[in-house]
Amino acid sequence: MAALELRRLSLADYSETLTAMRDYTDARDEHSPDQLWLLQHPRVFTQGQAGKAEHVLAPGDIPVVQVDRGGQVTYHGPGQWVVYLLIDLKRHSLGVRALVDVIEQAIVACLADYGIQAAPDPAAPGVYVAGRKIASLGLRVRRGCSYHGLSLNVDMDLEPFSRINPCGHEGLEVTSMAQLLAESAMPAMDAVGESLLTHLQRELAAANTD
Template sequence: MAELLCKRLGEADYLPTFEAMKALTDERNADSPDELWLLQHPRVFTQGRAGKAEHVLAPGDIPVVQVDRGGQVTYHGPGQWVLYLMVDIKRRGLGVRALVDVIEQAIVDLLAAYGIAAAPKPEAPGVYVGADKIASLGLRLRRGCSYHGLSLNVDMDLEPFSRINPCGYEGLQVTSMARCLPGQALDMEEVGDRLLSAVAHQLKQ
């Protein structure tokens, strides 16, 4: 099985991270290890390739960055873990749908460990607690390799999601682990470690 490097990058600005993902994908070869990057971003909206401007309602002081992943607009900010997957999916014998399933199952498993019942929706990628979205995902494939990845709302200010139609869905409500577990203290670093482990475990299946 191909080597899998897990990296913790702390808080990292969005644009340099985006450029680093693209560079790694362009420069890798058949022997390059796959990489998972766990990090948090300062406040930013990112708009996918097919993103429609009307879904960005009132960004205010938060920058909007155009990116090359699939999907519409989403928000990243402190208190949310972002995990990027630079994976040679062809080498791992995965298709795009299978990679999405891997990501979603890892998030569902992680949330279950905290007592949060969550599930994906086939028609709208991501993970939901009831009708509320708790995790988003967006991917780009180039040369048989993925980049971009997932975001999981842990304990964050959810107000910026009201400035957009999250993932292009008007009226979609967004939640977080903290909101699902009122009064329960969450260790951000522990959640991040568990998320990294859950995705790595699914990829190694």
Template sequence: MSELIVRALGLVDYQPTLEAMRKLTAERDADTPDEIWLLQHPAVFTQGQAGKAEHLLAPGDIPVIQVERGGQVTYHGPGQLVGYLMLDLRRMGLGVRELVTAMERSLVDLLASYDVEAAPKPDAPGVYVNGAKIASLGLRVRRGCSFHGLALNVDMDMQPFQRINPCGYSGLQMVQLSELVAQPVSIEEVAQRLEQALRKQLGFPQA
């Protein structure tokens, strides 16, 4: 199995992170290690390549950035754990659908470790708890390598989700981990558990 580098980046601006992710993907070769970045972003809406303007209801003072991932509009903000997966899928022998399934299973396993029962939906990518969405997925694959990834609502201001149709679904209920557990949740702890879950599902050794 090839090497995996996991970077905990903390709170970082969206645009420079996006450009760094694109650069790594554009410049990597068959020997470049796979990387997973775990981080948070300041408040930003991102509009996927198929995104429709009507799903941006009232962005207000929050910037909107067009990106090349799949999916519609979503919100990122402090207290949401974002995971970017820069993986050589050809080297791993993985198809895009298999990667999406591995990401969904990782999130389900992570949430189960907090005694939260979650599940994916076959017709709407992401992970849901009692019909409310707790995690969003959006990927891009270029030259057999993935970038972009997932976003898990941990302990954040949920109000900006009301300014959009999340992922293009009008009235979609959003939920976060802090609302589902009795004890306070640490995003650093959640990030560590997510890393372990992703390593397991993707076949990388545990750190």
């Protein structure tokens, strides 16, 4: 597998990060390394290309940013890990569906590390626990390369999800690792982030050998 760089960006402004992802994608060539960016965002709603205004119910004091990924509206905030996947799909002979599978399986494996049984839903991208969404994903492919990625709810305030129809689904319940685990079993935020990166690397490597 080609070089894969890991970047841990801590708490990063959404709009600045989006610009950086686009700039990297536009500037990269066949020798540029693929990258995974692990970070959290200050509170923000992001509305995908197919997003409909009626799914943003009452944003209040949280900004809404229009973005160029697929999907509808979602929420990012502290206590949620976001991983952006800047991957040259042509290099790995990966299609978008295959990359979605990689992301979903990595999230499922990460959650299994902590005793949480989760699964993707073929009808609605993301990962769910007993019908409640715990992780979202949205991608954009430009020049054969992906950006945007996934978000995993770890230990965060879920109230802002009530201000939207998450991912365009009215009444969709959202959960987090903290809601599902006893306080004594709740892992450190950094440990979850590292587990997520590890599983993403493994799934990407496996997909590259298929």
